[in-house]
Amino acid sequence: MSATPSTTVPSAPPLLELENITASYGDLQALFGITLRVNAGEIVTLIGANGAGKTTTLRVISGIKQAAGGALRFAGKDVSRVPAHEMVARGVSHVPEGRQVFPFMTVRENLSLGAYTPRARGHMKQSLEEQLTLFPRLAERMDQLAGTLSGGEQQMVAIARGLMAQPKLLLLDEPSLGLAPKVVDEVFEKIQEVRRKGITMLIVEQNVVSGLSISDRGYVVQNGTILMEDSAKNLLTNAMVRAAYLGL
Ligand SMILES: Nc1ncnc2c1ncn2[C@@H]1O[C@H](COP(=O)(O)OP(=O)(O)OP(=O)(O)O)[C@@H](O)[C@H]1O
Ligand SMILES: [Mg+2]
Numbered sequence: 001m002s003a004t005p006s007t008t009v010p011s012a013p014p015l016l017e018l019e020n021i022t023a024s025y026g027d028l029q030a031l032f033g034i035t036l037r038v039n040a041g042e043i044v045t046l047i048g049a050n051g052a053g054k055t056t057t058l059r060v061i062s063g064i065k066q067a068a069g070g071a072l073r074f075a076g077k078d079v080s081r082v083p084a085h086e087m088v089a090r091g092v093s094h095v096p097e098g099r100q101v102f103p104f105m106t107v108r109e110n111l112s113l114g115a116y117t118p119r120a121r122g123h124m125k126q127s128l129e130e131q132l133t134l135f136p137r138l139a140e141r142m143d144q145l146a147g148t149l150s151g152g153e154q155q156m157v158a159i160a161r162g163l164m165a166q167p168k169l170l171l172l173d174e175p176s177l178g179l180a181p182k183v184v185d186e187v188f189e190k191i192q193e194v195r196r197k198g199i200t201m202l203i204v205e206q207n208v209v210s211g212l213s214i215s216d217r218g219y220v221v222q223n224g225t226i227l228m229e230d231s232a233k234n235l236l237t238n239a240m241v242r243a244a245y246l247g248l
């Protein structure tokens with residue numbers, strides 16, 4: 001007899017998987033077992049109080065910070081020990097908290113720095129054109145020092161710089177922080193345009209309503225663990241989420 005055929009169609013593995021990830025800064029343990037997944041094509045948002053471990057989670061994913069324990073898989077491969085520059089080459093771009101554009105470099109130079117992997121360098125010209133189509137306002141400011149841009153424009157530079165690496169997964173840490181409401185809306189519209197390009201995103205967002213409104217799913221991070229996971233729609237109507245994070 002031949003092997004029994006499988007009756008279930010295997011579903012594609014998640015693009016990103018964290019299983020029981022722990023991490024510490026010296027004696028201070030920040031993550032106590034983070035388990036989450038992001039499927040290809042999704043936007044997933046992490047919400048949680050200050051110090052909950054959201055940024056640390058993103059840092060572990062992008063290889064900036066090494067996990068102390070647990071498993072990290074990207075595109076079906078174990079990447080627990082893969083350094084940050086190699087994660088960029090594999091398709092993970094991290095747009096950090098506070099944007100961190102290089103203030104004394106021009107917009108053009110900031111964007112070029114995003115394309116430092118050999119793969120991205122080869123497509124630099126086309127990639128730059130794509131970013132300027134997405135962010136036309138940057139096209140007018142290519143030779144301006146990034147530090148002289150408005151907060152919203154600097155966020156656009158930070159996102160565009162991340163996209164220059166041609167990522168499969170874009171990590172966005174607090175993209176709306178410190179921006180005026182109108183600019184926040186603009187940033188979230190751009191994030192949706194990025195999704196339409198087929199780029200998967202994991203977003204940390206303190207602007208819970210805006211973040212969840214454009215997301216498929218979300219996780220609530222509390223004290224370095226996942227307190228809750230659900231569809232973004234359910235989280236937005238969840239009584240605990242509304243009381244704790246929306247003040248409703
Ligand atoms: N570089 C660091 N050195 C030491 N401790 C750190 C460092 N970065 C973060 N921590 C600590 O780790 C814990 C988690 O911090 P993390 O920055 O991941 O939280 P967060 O959820 O992103 O918070 P926020 O909403 O304020 O950005 C906190 O207790 C924080 O004080
Ligand atoms: Mg943070």
